[in-house]
Structures are given as C-alpha cells and as structure tokens.
Amino acid sequence: MSATEAAAAVARVHRAEWARVVATLARRFGDFDVAEEAAAEAFATAVERWPADGVPPNPGAWLTTTAHRKAVDRLRREAKRAEKQREALMPSDAPEPLGAVDDDRLRLIFTCCHPALAMETRVALTLRMLGGLTVSEIASAFLVQEAAMGRRITRAKEKIRAARIPYRVPAGEDLPDRVAGVLTVLYLIFNEGYLASGPGTPPVRGELTAEAIRLTRLVRALMPADGEVAGLLALMLLTEARRGARVSASGELVALDEQDRGAWNRELIAEGHALVRERLASGRPPGRYQILAAINAVHTDARDIRDTDWSQVVALYDQLARLDPSPVVRLNRAVAVAELDGPEVALAQLDGLPLTGYRPFHAARAELLRRLGRSKESRAAYGAAIALAGNAEETAYLVRRRDQLAGP
Amino acid sequence: MAQYLLSVITDSLDLATPEETAAIDVFNDRMIADGHWVFAGGLGGPDTATVIDNRGERAVVTDGPFVETKEFLIGFWIVEAADLDAALRLATDGSKACNRKVEVRPFL
Structure with missing residues (x-):
C-alpha cells in the first residue's frame, strides 16, 4: 500500500471512528484527557504503521485496542495517577459490541454539551472530542490563538474530572432540556461556518457547516425518534443546499429573491424535504427547529421566488411565535407578511421592536x-x-x- | 460519592424571612433523610470578617473581608452527591428554598 493510500485510509477512518474511540476510552478510564490523548496517539501510530502493515480488517477495533494500550502505558508512567490505573480494565482485542459503543458516543455528546460548561467551551469540546478537529483547527475556526483554545479545552477537561460531570445520557425529565442544549451547540457550530464563509475567512471555518451536519447526522442516528434532532438536521441541509448561490463571485451576499435556484443542491433539498415530511407524518407538535425546517422547505419548494407560498410561511412563523415570542421571530414574520399583505403592513409590524x-x-x-x-x-x-x-x-x-x- | 460546597451568594445583609427560613428547614430535613446532608451554616456579613496574614515574620490583622465585592458569601451547605448533576439538583432546590443564588464547587 502506498503512503498516499494509507494516509487517505487514515483520514477516512479518522472521520468514521474518532468519536467512537474517544467515547469508549472515556468510559473505560473515566477521564477525558486520557481518552483524547490516547486516541490521538493511536491515530499517530496508524499513520506510521498502516503504510507498511496495511489497513487492519477492523480499523475501529484496532484503533480502540491501540488507544487502550497507550492509555494504560500513560497511566503506568504517571505515578500520580496510580489510583486510576488500578481501575483500568485490561486491554481486549475483541471488538466491542456495537450497541454499547454507540451509547458511549451519546454519553460523550451529552458530557461535552453539559450546561455546567460555558457555551464556547461546549462548542470547542464537542469539535475536539466528538468531531476530532485539532486544537489548531478549532482555534483558527474561531479566530483565537491556539494556546488560548488549548487552555480552554484543558480547563474544561479538568472541570469535568474535578466537578464530576457525569458521563451518561440524562434520564427522563432532564432529557428534553439537555437534548435542546446539544442542538444549540450543533446549530452554533453550523452558523459559525455558514455565516462566516466567504473570501478572506480561513477555509476551516466553512468546513464547520459540514462538521455540524456530520455531527447532527450522528446524533440523529443515535436518537432517531427525537423530532427536534430531525428538525435541526433538515434545517441545516436546506440551508446548506443554498450555500453556493448565497454569495456572488465578487463576494457579495445574494438575497433569496435574487439567488440562482438552479445552483441549489437538489440532493440536500430532497433529503431535507424527506425529513420534514417524516416529522409532519408523525402528527406530533413540532418544536422550534422543525418549524424552521418547514419554513425552509417552503422556500426550497418554490422554483421561482414568485411561486413561494407566503401564506404558508406566515402561518409557520405564527406557529413559531407561539413557542418563541421573541422580537427576532416577529421581525422574520413581518418580512414574510410584506410579501403577502404589502410593505406598509409589514413596516407597521416592525415599529417598536426592540x-x-x-x-x-x-x-x-x-x-x-x-x-x-x-x-x-x-x-x-x-x-x-x-x-x-x-x-x-x-x-x-x-x-x-x-x-x-x-x-x- | 463526592462532597460539594454549596455557597449561598447574596448582595444584601437582610436576614432570611420567616417563609425562607421555613423553606430552608424543609429542604434541610429532606437532605438529611436522603443522605445528602454533611453540614450547613449561615455566616455574618463581610463587615464582621477579619483577615490574618501570618506568612511573614509576624501576623498582620486586617479588618474586613479579603476582597470587597458587591456579592458575597452568606451561608453554605456541604453535601454528599453522586456527581455534579446530583449536586446541581440539590443546589436548584436549595436556591429556591433560601431565595438566593447558590454556587456549586467540588471538594478535591
């Protein structure tokens, strides 16, 4: 196998397996720092060995086993962690049963997005532990110094350990709030990438949208019954689908009514529409993301701006305003009202918004x-x-x- | 099980009202019954504080708190809890009972 092929294999396996390896180790060792470092070392070992040895038949299991050994080595080296070493399990070459491993990734998400961590910390930790982005990539995406981002992530891992932020999926009554917290983090990552993309911004910033979609797909796979998860994924897909038409060649924003609808990504739109239809068919009252996705579905359904079903858009904003009577929702509703009832009516509705x-x-x-x-x-x-x-x-x-x- | 310090934060020296005192009693009784209780107490205000610094050759006594702040510590609980989520649940009920902000910190 050539070095290029091996590097491509490592990159592919990194995307597919990083979160799984970190999540499994975090559970076994009860320590985010040990898990992160051992996972990084295991991938570094793969980069060294795979070109000569070839890609192992079960790369995920190979990486988990290698990372496990690295973690045990580290704990043995560090006398101050003697206590944790005794708690560590012995390495096993047998792949983990899939169900348990998937649960670990869900645990990892909920711990990274714990409300006891600051929002910017949740974002950084999610991208590092779950997304597998390097500290340097995260720092450049958020336009902060690498050292500062490194300290933020280190502090977060220390707080998780010292304050005993639990490594588990929240139960029963806490779950809806905590899922909402996870979705807020994912949407924030998406918007960081979406709103900032353009000439002059670091390319990794634009990649945040792809990363947010990938992580939301993962959460969707782990929590297929959650309507808001599906709603957020649909919202991201329908927004991302228009990205290519959103900024002109000269680097200027193109408003919805001037966009070349032929440049929209039909595949993403089809996937987003399918999710919106699935939620409609469920008959359950939609949450905020499902309503926003439905609004975007109306827009992406119209072949021309003049074909937009504005009464449907206004009705959806009415529904959203009942859940979230914020001035921003009223502003967006007024913009749709302008298309339905004219600019004068809409302008009156904007008056007095704070x-x-x-x-x-x-x-x-x-x-x-x-x-x-x-x-x-x-x-x-x-x-x-x-x-x-x-x-x-x-x-x-x-x-x-x-x-x-x-x-x- | 781990121990956490639940600090009661306030910006006023007003004593707990009878309603607050009653709610705190109910909360304390439940913590004792559920095995979370370790210790609790109310404190005098920052004006009653004295700082001693004996790191040098002789002890220096200073009137007042070590740092003047708008908000200050007025009481605390020490609780046993399985993890931060459990401690935060106790702090949520404690904050409601005493009608003040509560800071949660782990013992090392």
Whole structure:
C-alpha cells in the first residue's frame, strides 16, 4: 500500500471512528484527557504503521485496542495517577459490541454539551472530542490563538474530572432540556461556518457547516425518534443546499429573491424535504427547529421566488411565535407578511421592536421603505444596518442596495 | 460519592424571612433523610470578617473581608452527591428554598 493510500485510509477512518474511540476510552478510564490523548496517539501510530502493515480488517477495533494500550502505558508512567490505573480494565482485542459503543458516543455528546460548561467551551469540546478537529483547527475556526483554545479545552477537561460531570445520557425529565442544549451547540457550530464563509475567512471555518451536519447526522442516528434532532438536521441541509448561490463571485451576499435556484443542491433539498415530511407524518407538535425546517422547505419548494407560498410561511412563523415570542421571530414574520399583505403592513409590524442593535432589523426596514418609495428613510436605515458589525458579504450587499436608491 | 460546597451568594445583609427560613428547614430535613446532608451554616456579613496574614515574620490583622465585592458569601451547605448533576439538583432546590443564588464547587 502506498503512503498516499494509507494516509487517505487514515483520514477516512479518522472521520468514521474518532468519536467512537474517544467515547469508549472515556468510559473505560473515566477521564477525558486520557481518552483524547490516547486516541490521538493511536491515530499517530496508524499513520506510521498502516503504510507498511496495511489497513487492519477492523480499523475501529484496532484503533480502540491501540488507544487502550497507550492509555494504560500513560497511566503506568504517571505515578500520580496510580489510583486510576488500578481501575483500568485490561486491554481486549475483541471488538466491542456495537450497541454499547454507540451509547458511549451519546454519553460523550451529552458530557461535552453539559450546561455546567460555558457555551464556547461546549462548542470547542464537542469539535475536539466528538468531531476530532485539532486544537489548531478549532482555534483558527474561531479566530483565537491556539494556546488560548488549548487552555480552554484543558480547563474544561479538568472541570469535568474535578466537578464530576457525569458521563451518561440524562434520564427522563432532564432529557428534553439537555437534548435542546446539544442542538444549540450543533446549530452554533453550523452558523459559525455558514455565516462566516466567504473570501478572506480561513477555509476551516466553512468546513464547520459540514462538521455540524456530520455531527447532527450522528446524533440523529443515535436518537432517531427525537423530532427536534430531525428538525435541526433538515434545517441545516436546506440551508446548506443554498450555500453556493448565497454569495456572488465578487463576494457579495445574494438575497433569496435574487439567488440562482438552479445552483441549489437538489440532493440536500430532497433529503431535507424527506425529513420534514417524516416529522409532519408523525402528527406530533413540532418544536422550534422543525418549524424552521418547514419554513425552509417552503422556500426550497418554490422554483421561482414568485411561486413561494407566503401564506404558508406566515402561518409557520405564527406557529413559531407561539413557542418563541421573541422580537427576532416577529421581525422574520413581518418580512414574510410584506410579501403577502404589502410593505406598509409589514413596516407597521416592525415599529417598536426592540432590535435597534440588530443588523437584520435595519436591513429589513430599509428594504420595506425602499419598496414604499421612501428613499430618504430607506437610505438612513441602510446606513444604520451598515454601521452595525456583520460579515463582509452582507456589508457589500447593503452598500450596493443603498447606492441604488434614487434621489438624495 | 463526592462532597460539594454549596455557597449561598447574596448582595444584601437582610436576614432570611420567616417563609425562607421555613423553606430552608424543609429542604434541610429532606437532605438529611436522603443522605445528602454533611453540614450547613449561615455566616455574618463581610463587615464582621477579619483577615490574618501570618506568612511573614509576624501576623498582620486586617479588618474586613479579603476582597470587597458587591456579592458575597452568606451561608453554605456541604453535601454528599453522586456527581455534579446530583449536586446541581440539590443546589436548584436549595436556591429556591433560601431565595438566593447558590454556587456549586467540588471538594478535591
């Protein structure tokens, strides 16, 4: 086997097996640091050995066994961890039964996303322990120094150990809240990648969307009955499907009504629609992500912006507002109302929303005022939007729209 | 089983109201019955604190807390709990009972 083939095999197995290896070791040794380091060493050993020895018939089991041995070696070396060494099981060459291993990955997710950890820590830990991204990759994705990101992850592992954050799937009454916490982390990872992607941002940032989808698929496989998990996956797929049409060649954001719908990814849309249909067929009341996915399904169902079923969109936002009566939901609903009842009605609904520090609020007002021919006010609203921080593609779009306005 | 310090944090020197005291009693009795109870106590305010520093040649006595803060420790529980989730559940009930914020920290 050539070195290139072996490297490709390691990369493939890394994506497929990293979380499983870390999760199994975290359970056996009760220590995230030991699990992470041993898993990394096992993959490093694979990089060394596979080109000569070939890829083992069961790479996952080979890696788990190798990592287990590395962990035992480390614990033997470190006298201060003598107590833990006695707790460690002896290495076994037999592959673990699949069911138990899958449970471990679910345990790993819930521990990484534990509410006792800060949100940015949950994100970093999830990407490291579950996603297998390196500290350097995570640091560059979030635009922080590698050393700072390393300390954040180290502190988190220390807190998990010292405070005894349990390694288990939460039971019964805690479960819905904790699942919601996991989904928040996954959606945040997705949005970091989605909103930031464009020229000038590190490529790994854009890869966060793919990573978020991959991790959400994993959670979906582990919790197939959870409607919100399915909803979030559908929402991500239907958003990702439009990514290629969302930024122009010159690096400017392209609004939904101007996007080339032929450039949308039909495969992702089909998968997203199937998930939305599955949730509709369940007859269960949808949660926030399922409703957002359904809204995106309406948009991606229309071959042309004029074919959009806006009454359906408004009805879905009504449903969402009942779950989440936040100003941001009311803003988004008003934007859909503009298509149904006209810009004047929508503008009245925006009045008084406490969103003066929120860029999309001013952008939406500017657009409605433009359609009403109120150029001067529209110009001021575009100015307010541009003055607020946002990504470069969006700024380029807002500047062009403002400069297109007629008259002073 | 591990032990955790549940610190009661407040920004006012007001004593517990009769309702709060009654709720704390109920919470304490349940912790004792469930085997979580180790110890608990209420503290005087920061104005009653004295700091001793005897790291040098002679002990230096200072009036007041070691650091002035808007919020301060006013009481605590020491509890036995299986893990952080169990300790957080106790702290959730304790915070409700005493009507104040509670910080959870593990003993090493």
